[in-house]
Amino acid sequence: MLRLRKKHSDLATGLAFISPWIIGFLAFVLYPLLASFYYSFTRFNIIQSPRWIGIEGYAELFFDDPLFWISIQNTLYMLVFGLPLSLVVSLLLAVLLNQNIRFKAFFRTLFYLPTIIPAVASAMLWLWIFNPQYGLINSVLALVGIRGPGWLVDPRWSKPAFIIMDLWGVGGAMVIYLAGLQGIPEQLYEAAEIDGANWMQKFWRITIPMLTPTILFNLILGAISKLQYFTAPYIMTRGVGTNVPPGSPLNSTLFYSLLLFQNAFAYFKMGYASAMAWILFVLILVITLALFRSSARWVYYEGQ
Amino acid sequence: MANSVYNQSLKRQWLFQQVAIYGLLVALGALFALPFVWLVSTSLKIDSQLFVMPPIWIPDPIKWNNYRKALGYIPFWLYFKNTLTITVPSTIGMLVSSSLVAYGFARIQWPGRDVVFILVLATMMLPYQVTMIPLFIVFRNLGWIGTFKPLILPSFFGGPFYIFLLRQFYLTLPMELSDAAKIDGCSELGIYRRIILPLSKPALSTVALFSIMAYWNDFLAPLIYLEDDSKYTLALGLQQFQRQFGMEWAMLMATSVVITLPIIVLFFLTQKTFVQGIALTGMKG
Numbered sequence: 001m002l003r004l005r006k007k008h009s010d011l012a013t014g015l016a017f018i019s020p021w022i023i024g025f026l027a028f029v030l031y032p033l034l035a036s037f038y039y040s041f042t043r044f045n046i047i048q049s050p051r052w053i054g055i056e057g058y059a060e061l062f063f064d065d066p067l068f069w070i071s072i073q074n075t076l077y078m079l080v081f082g083l084p085l086s087l088v089v090s091l092l093l094a095v096l097l098n099q100n101i102r103f104k105a106f107f108r109t110l111f112y113l114p115t116i117i118p119a120v121a122s123a124m125l126w127l128w129i130f131n132p133q134y135g136l137i138n139s140v141l142a143l144v145g146i147r148g149p150g151w152l153v154d155p156r157w158s159k160p161a162f163i164i165m166d167l168w169g170v171g172g173a174m175v176i177y178l179a180g181l182q183g184i185p186e187q188l189y190e191a192a193e194i195d196g197a198n199w200m201q202k203f204w205r206i207t208i209p210m211l212t213p214t215i216l217f218n219l220i221l222g223a224i225s226k227l228q229y230f231t232a233p234y235i236m237t238r239g240v241g242t243n244v245p246p247g248s249p250l251n252s253t254l255f256y257s258l259l260l261f262q263n264a265f266a267y268f269k270m271g272y273a274s275a276m277a278w279i280l281f282v283l284i285l286v287i288t289l290a291l292f293r294s295s296a297r298w299v300y301y302e303g304q
Numbered sequence: 305m306a307n308s309v310y311n312q313s314l315k316r317q318w319l320f321q322q323v324a325i326y327g328l329l330v331a332l333g334a335l336f337a338l339p340f341v342w343l344v345s346t347s348l349k350i351d352s353q354l355f356v357m358p359p360i361w362i363p364d365p366i367k368w369n370n371y372r373k374a375l376g377y378i379p380f381w382l383y384f385k386n387t388l389t390i391t392v393p394s395t396i397g398m399l400v401s402s403s404l405v406a407y408g409f410a411r412i413q414w415p416g417r418d419v420v421f422i423l424v425l426a427t428m429m430l431p432y433q434v435t436m437i438p439l440f441i442v443f444r445n446l447g448w449i450g451t452f453k454p455l456i457l458p459s460f461f462g463g464p465f466y467i468f469l470l471r472q473f474y475l476t477l478p479m480e481l482s483d484a485a486k487i488d489g490c491s492e493l494g495i496y497r498r499i500i501l502p503l504s505k506p507a508l509s510t511v512a513l514f515s516i517m518a519y520w521n522d523f524l525a526p527l528i529y530l531e532d533d534s535k536y537t538l539a540l541g542l543q544q545f546q547r548q549f550g551m552e553w554a555m556l557m558a559t560s561v562v563i564t565l566p567i568i569v570l571f572f573l574t575q576k577t578f579v580q581g582i583a584l585t586g587m588k589g
Contacts, residue, residue, distance in 0.1 A: 010414045013492050017408025020401040021424065024461020028435065029427050035438035046441065096329050107329055109575070110336055116571050118521040120539040121560035124546060125343050128553050136342045139359040168339060199321070228431050231523045235543055260433055265528060270437050277434045284431060 039274035046268050057275040068276070070251050071259040074159065078226045078255070082163040087218055090170035094177035095207070108178075112171035123235040126165045127152070137164075152236060155252035162233065162253065173218045180214030181207070212299040216291065223287050227280060230257040256280060347371070347557035354553055367554070374558035377549065382534065383541040390455050390526075390537065391519040397460035398515045399508060405462040406470035407496050411482060421471070428464045432524065440528060450531040455522075459515075466511045473507035474500060509577045513570070520567060538563045 015022070040057060042050035061068045093111050097104060114122065129136040130151035138148030149157040188206050197205070208215075237246045237253040245262055247254030260280065264273035341361070346354065347370055349363040374380075408414075409421050443454040477500065485495045501508070526537045533544060542559055549555060571578065 010412055014408050014412040014414030014417060017412060017492070017496075018405045018420070020460065021405040021462040021467065024401075024458065025423075025427065028439065028458050028461065029430060032435035032438035032442075033430070035441075036434055039437065046444070092328075093332065096325060096332070099325050101325060101329065107333055110333055113340070113568070113571075114336065116517060116567055117564045118539055118567065119523055120521075120542050121564045124542065124556050124560045125339055127546075128346065128557065129339060129342060131553075134355045134357070134359070136338065136359065139357060143358055168336065224429070224431070228433065234523075234527075235546070238547075257433055261524075264437055264440075270441070274437050277431070277437065280431055281434045284429065288429065 036274045036277055039271050040278050041275075042271040044269075044271040044274075046270055050271060053271070057272050058279075060272070061275060061279070067251065067254065067259055071247075071254050071256045074252065074254055075227060075229070075256040077159050078162065078166075078229060079223060081159075082166055083219070083222045083226055085163060086166055086170050086173065086222060087215070089167050090173035090218070091177055091211075091215075093170065093174045094181055095203075097174070097178060098181040108175075111174055114168045115171040119231040120235060122165075122169070123232045126161075126168075126232070127236050130161050130165075152253075153249055155250040158237070158249060158252045162229075165232065173222065176218055176221075177211070177214055180211050184210045209300045212295075213301060216295050216299050220288055220291055223291070224284055227284055227287075228257050229255045230261065233258055234261070343557050344561060346553055347374075347561050349554050351554065370554050370558045371562065374555045374562065377555060378541045378545045378559065379534075380538075380541075380559075380562070383536050383538045386452075386535060387520060387537040387539075390452050391516055394456050394459035394519050395512055395515040397456065398463055398466060399512055401460050401462040402466035402511060403470055403501065403504070403508065404496070406467045406474055407492075407500060409467065410471040410474035411479075411495070411500065412492060424464045424467055428468075436524075436528065443529065449529060450535060451529075452535070454529045455519075455525055459519075463515070466515065469511060470504065470507055473504055477503055506577060509574065513574055513577060516570065517567060 039050055041052060041054055043053050043057070044050035097108055097111070101107075132138055132148070132150045132153060135151070137151070141148040151157050151161040184207065188210070189202055192202050192206060233253050233255055234246050237248050237258075238244050245266065246258050247262075256276070257280070260273050260276045263269045263276060345361055345363060348366045348368065349360070349370075350365065350367050353360045353363055405424075409417060409424070439454070440449075443449060446453075448454050481499055481503075482495050485499055490498070521539065522537075523539050523543070526540050530536055530540060533541070536544065542556075542563055545559060546556055
């Protein structure tokens with residue numbers, strides 16, 4: 001009896017402590033989630049109340065809105081080309097930093113620093129770096145006799161430009177890799193050395209397999225952030241002083257979240273944008289789940 | 305004899321490795337540093353040195369006045385004040401709420417706790433884009449668009465990432481501490497306030513730091529909710545400035561440096577906390 005009473009009161013105190021989260025969950029997660037699902041089946045311009053249209057919004061997106069497919073293509077481009085490159089470069093940096101080297105703290109800080117500066121400031125900086133005539137990259141290319149491309153003003157080079165810029169910000173993934181690398185037991189390497197393994201063998205047979213859980217983590221985090229890619233392209237892809245919507249040139253940088261934002265807050269098509277938001281949500285769930293499912297085949301967990 | 309040849313080849317291999325490692329580090333380090341150098345260098349140039357080939361790295365003359373001028377282009381101090389008005393209460397709200405909620409998940413046994421905690425983690429996967437539209441409409445109906453309220457209020461209900469981080473830390477504190485206090489008649493709230501919080505300073509400062517940076521750097525939420533430019537944050541103000549004076553690179557870079565500086569200073573002052581925090585979050589994915 002006493003025990004039961006105690007359990008009961010613990011439940012009450014437990015709930016009391018987490019009550020801020022419960023309220024927040026109901027108000028800022030569950031309600032908006034359901035409301036946005038409802039809006040996605042309506043036509044809703046804020047001024048008039050939402051009007052039910054069934055799946056018409058979704059049908060329009062899939063069959064009648066070329067911009068939707070362009071934005072999907074652009075986003076997939078970043079996922080397929082940008083993400084693996086970011087993961088490889090951040091792994092390279094982490095492996096280098098994990099060696100027994102001098103000035104370790106200095107290099108770690110240097111590689112991490114770009115991730116803490118405000119996105120708006122780094123967007124400004126890279127706008128200038130990519131300037132076709134006097135930007136850093138094309139100036140340096142000109143020194144060796146190469147005429148650099150127009151980068152952000154050339155539809156063929158605008159996405160590669162964002163991939164390059166993203167490489168500057170891989171410090172976050174790098175520190176996660178570093179934590180993973182430090183968790184690999186030293187004895188594994190020692191045993192391999194006794195067996196005469198060279199560094200290539202140690203890297204491919206020990207480091208990579210032991211790091212697969214971290215790789216999976218970075219892969220999922222990276223995929224989610226690429227799907228929500230917004231601030232940098234929003235700032236960097238509009239003509240100066242004009243009312244050109246973001247995504248230029250020729251919609252080559254119209255990423256999914258940009259189009260969603262435009263539909264919601266530039267054209268006030270709230271129902272349509274909600275449908276896009278739910279498609280994004282489902283995409284994130286499907287990709288995360290697929291990565292988790294695939295992980296059984298390539299992720300190594302100790303003690304299994 | 306054979307042994308010394310073997311040693312020599314080992315030594316050569318070691319030397320080669322060292323050269324490769326440091327060579328790569330220095331090359332990559334230079335690539336990462338160059339944009340920073342370019343940023344500061346541009347911010348101190350007179351216009352005639354901006355548009356030249358080959359580029360000038362060390363401005364001559366060094367035009368410190370760019371900074372004063374840049375601060376005049378945008379109402380810098382007003383935007384600074386606005387940014388602080390959002391960042392400070394939000395961070396306090398985040399600290400109080402997340403530390404309370406984390407306590408409920410780490411230090412109290414109650415049925416269903418771990419299932420609910422998984423739900424907390426699951427909400428981290430929810431993209432902001434899904435909730436932003438209904439929330440915008442709710443705040444609009446409340447008449448809060450154009451005010452700081454929609455930006456500050458949600459911080460008082462805990463952030464899943466911070467709850468996770470603090471819970472992990474609380475779990476490392478011995479349970480005997482709480483048991484002893486309970487025997488002395490201390491309530492859970494008392495234990496939280498008098499024992500757990502004082503012991504959790506490293507984790508709390510990590511949360512404070514992450515939170516300050518997140519609010520300082522945030523762009524999307526202020527973009528949605530702030531209308532009047534007298535309410536702009538520094539991030540929005542800089543973007544607005546670029547829209548108007550897009551070609552004034554020296555000014556733009558100077559303003560970017562000014563906006564970045566507080567964050568960089570904070571980072572260097574608290575680097576130890578930062579590294580600890582990353583160690584906390586990096587644990588067991």
